[in-house]
Amino acid sequence: xxxxxxxxxxxxxxxxxxxxxxxxxxxxxxxxxxxxxxxxxxxxxxxxxxxxxxxxxxxxxxxxxxxxxxxxxxxxxxxxxxxxxxxxxxxxxxxxxxxxxxxxxxxxxxxxxxxxxxxxxxxxxxxxxxxxxxxxxxxxxxxxxxxxxxxxxxxxxxxxxxxxxxxxxxxxxxxxxxxxxxxxxxxxxxxxxxxxx
Amino acid sequence: xxxxxxxxxxxxxxxxxxxxxxxxxxxxxxxxxxxxxxxxxxxxxxxxxxxxxxxxxxxxxxxxxxxxxxxxxxxxxxxxxxxxxxxxxxxxxxxxxxxxxxxxxxxxxxxxxxxxxxxxxxxxxxxxxxxxxxxxxxxxxxxxxxxxxxxxxxxxxxxxxxxxxxxxxxxxxxxxxxxxxxxxxxxxxxxxxxxxxxxxxxxxxxxxxxxxxxxxxxxxxxxxxxxxxxxxxxxxxxxxxxxxxxxxxxxxxxxxxxxxxxxxxxxxxxxxxxxxxxxxxxxxxxxxxxxxxxxxxxxxxxxxxxxxxxxxxxxxxxxxxxxxxxxxxxxxxxxxxxxxxxxxxxxxxxxxxxxxxxxxxxxxxxxxxxxxxxxxxxxxxxxxxxxxxxxxxxxxxxxxxxxxxxxxxxxxxxxxxxxxxxxxxxxxxxxxxxxxxxxxxxxxxxxxxxxxxxxxxxxxxxxxxxxxxxxxxxxxxxxxxxxxxxxxxxxxxxxxxxxxxxxxxxxxxxxxxxxxxxxxxxxxxxxxxxxxxxxxxxxxxxxxxxxxxxxxxxxxxxxxxxxxxxxxxxxxxxxxxxxxxxxxxxxxxxxxxxxxxxxxxxxxxxxxxxxxxxxxxx
Numbered sequence: 141x142x143x144x145x146x147x148x149x150x151x152x153x154x155x156x157x158x159x160x161x162x163x164x165x166x167x168x169x170x171x172x173x174x175x176x177x178x179x180x181x182x183x184x185x186x187x188x189x190x191x192x193x194x195x196x197x198x199x200x201x202x203x204x205x206x207x208x209x210x211x212x213x214x215x216x217x218x219x220x221x222x223x224x225x226x227x228x229x230x231x232x233x234x235x236x237x238x239x240x241x242x243x244x245x246x247x248x249x250x251x252x253x254x255x256x257x258x259x260x261x262x263x264x265x266x267x268x269x270x271x272x273x274x275x276x277x278x279x280x281x282x283x284x285x286x287x288x289x290x291x292x293x294x295x296x297x298x299x300x301x302x303x304x305x306x307x308x309x310x311x312x313x314x315x316x317x318x319x320x321x322x323x324x325x326x327x328x329x330x331x332x333x334x335x336x337x
Numbered sequence: 338x339x340x341x342x343x344x345x346x347x348x349x350x351x352x353x354x355x356x357x358x359x360x361x362x363x364x365x366x367x368x369x370x371x372x373x374x375x376x377x378x379x380x381x382x383x384x385x386x387x388x389x390x391x392x393x394x395x396x397x398x399x400x401x402x403x404x405x406x407x408x409x410x411x412x413x414x415x416x417x418x419x420x421x422x423x424x425x426x427x428x429x430x431x432x433x434x435x436x437x438x439x440x441x442x443x444x445x446x447x448x449x450x451x452x453x454x455x456x457x458x459x460x461x462x463x464x465x466x467x468x469x470x471x472x473x474x475x476x477x478x479x480x481x482x483x484x485x486x487x488x489x490x491x492x493x494x495x496x497x498x499x500x501x502x503x504x505x506x507x508x509x510x511x512x513x514x515x516x517x518x519x520x521x522x523x524x525x526x527x528x529x530x531x532x533x534x535x536x537x538x539x540x541x542x543x544x545x546x547x548x549x550x551x552x553x554x555x556x557x558x559x560x561x562x563x564x565x566x567x568x569x570x571x572x573x574x575x576x577x578x579x580x581x582x583x584x585x586x587x588x589x590x591x592x593x594x595x596x597x598x599x600x601x602x603x604x605x606x607x608x609x610x611x612x613x614x615x616x617x618x619x620x621x622x623x624x625x626x627x628x629x630x631x632x633x634x635x636x637x638x639x640x641x642x643x644x645x646x647x648x649x650x651x652x653x654x655x656x657x658x659x660x661x662x663x664x665x666x667x668x669x670x671x672x673x674x675x676x677x678x679x680x681x682x683x684x685x686x687x688x689x690x691x692x693x694x695x696x697x698x699x700x701x702x703x704x705x706x707x708x709x710x711x712x713x714x715x716x717x718x719x720x721x722x723x724x725x726x727x728x729x730x731x732x733x734x735x736x737x738x739x740x741x742x743x744x745x746x747x748x749x750x751x752x753x754x755x756x757x758x759x760x761x762x763x764x765x766x767x768x769x770x771x772x773x774x775x776x777x778x779x780x781x782x783x784x785x786x787x788x789x790x791x792x793x794x795x796x797x798x799x800x801x802x803x804x805x806x807x808x809x810x811x812x813x814x815x816x817x818x819x820x821x822x823x824x825x826x827x828x829x830x831x832x833x834x835x836x837x838x839x840x841x842x843x844x845x846x847x848x849x850x851x852x853x854x855x856x857x858x859x860x861x862x863x864x865x866x867x868x869x870x871x872x873x874x875x876x877x878x879x880x881x882x883x884x885x886x887x888x889x890x891x892x893x894x895x896x897x898x899x900x901x902x903x904x905x906x907x908x909x910x911x912x913x914x915x916x917x918x919x920x921x922x923x924x925x926x927x928x929x930x931x932x933x934x935x936x937x938x939x940x941x942x943x944x945x946x947x948x949x950x951x952x953x954x955x
Contacts, residue, residue, distance in 0.1 A: 183896050185893065185896045185897060185900065
């Protein structure tokens, strides 16, 4: 059994259909804790000690945010900057997060086709996530491919509900803890791994 | 004071005290309790009171006058305007169609057309008291059926006035003036002139209300004597009623109009809660007297007729309401509730039938029979509601799913009450209004209230520590109460009372000082806001900036300090009880400061952003 911590950062959660749908069923999952950063720290005053102990208590960390200007919303960047301290998360003595599983959950307006060499956004999505990936590696964590919901404004309610179902399935698999990391990392997205499962 | 008077008073009061709680417990409403009490003490029950019930009636009818004043007062023009289509549409349809159907029924029975019409009008009334109580008890006040029922009952309340005015036009035979005997000015006029006089008098009340009552009340309010305000309220009601009877018009009409005029004034809630107890007592007496004067020998002599009429009336009213509901676009479930709730004959019928009888349109026997039908139909409402709920809706109704909107509906109408609209409360109020939240505001400085109303705030004049005022400001339906009164003692008093009377309310309270905050913590309050905290820290932040700190770092230090100070507040609140009681207040302030400073030295947070200090940069 793994304990899963979703670090969720969305400055306008109430307006986000996609994220409301994705997170609607999360509360019912045992061993999954939703930690809503913009709700906890409206003044950006992150309680670093509290965040550190939360991280310590959990085995799987999810960085869940909407994709804003090819990155995470400001508070999440601040979270990375202030919580993942040198000497605690990284550095020669920093190994508090060692071997914890981490992955990014993203909602993006653009379609998957738009994130490609010839596409509108010119690079595959994974390349934009390189800073997150390297941060995870720096902290000696196991980085999984991202779970991505593309083209959110094109999805109707039932399609969104479908995505949410897949997300919940992924979380339950991670809670159960019988994961073949090798097979997961062979795919670009966790979505792809789930669909072949 | 004659012993007879005391004996009668004893009987009436005892009857009320005995039967109203029983009726309420059985879900029948207080009106019915009074009626049953009246019947039992009357000549056809235990016979404690005889014919003198009729004399009491004249006195008690003043309760009806007050009821109409309050009905007028509750008739907020804004609500009326917003619901105008529903009120005029559904209300007119219900009253009109019911009157027509009953008219046809009574014509068939063999009444004259005048009597049929009068009875139809009286029977078209439903009981506002029962409607309101039903929806409140079932927690359905926000539903479509509640809105529609309220609209219809508003229309009925208003239409009582023209009905009272028009009934004299139906008089066929020359009538000697009803009860009282003295010839009244209006009786000497032909029908059309009576109607004209009526209009003139109505206008006089409207103008008088605006230009005499409101300035008068403002003057009285400045004296700051609560009983004087009550006396003035009674003076207005009785004065209007008296003037109306002098001209020979219905006092109910006059006071209703006075109520409507005053509904827009800032004194609405205050007047409401001042008149309410008088109305309650007199109206109770009125229904007792009605109960005592129903002639049961009439009823028992032909039960078949009564039963037939009862079923006929309920079916007519129910079907008409069902159709009205359908036309108003209600779903089946909602229409059924709407129909059941409107199917009984209301308390206004007890006013209208005796009036019709006085006008000699209806015989005494029929008046008794129809009053009996009215009373029994009211008793049937809870039973019909039960049948609808248990048998009809589960089978034919579509159970509506619970509202699925998750994060919406933040504003909610008047879910916030602000008590005290000084510097503190007004800032909160402005902030809320800027974000589309219309709070109900209570303040007891009538001059300030006046000014604020001009700027469009929904402000009422009244002492917020009075439960009745809070009630009329909607504390039962509100979510949050902000206690922002300037005086800490009064504020604490308010918080105490609110916690007792309205435990569901979230109370957010202004605290003047740290000491004040401790008291509030002791009372178990969670949401305490010290007015000096944020401002002082902001000043401190600017001092740091003035000394050359980066603004961002200084601001974050300020935020951290506030957070720390709030925590320290909670911790020290418990501690201070260890100290001996005899310390003076000022001494205690110093003690607190000392403890704080000591604590600061150990635990004051400096900036926690170690990661930003460069050690980790690669």
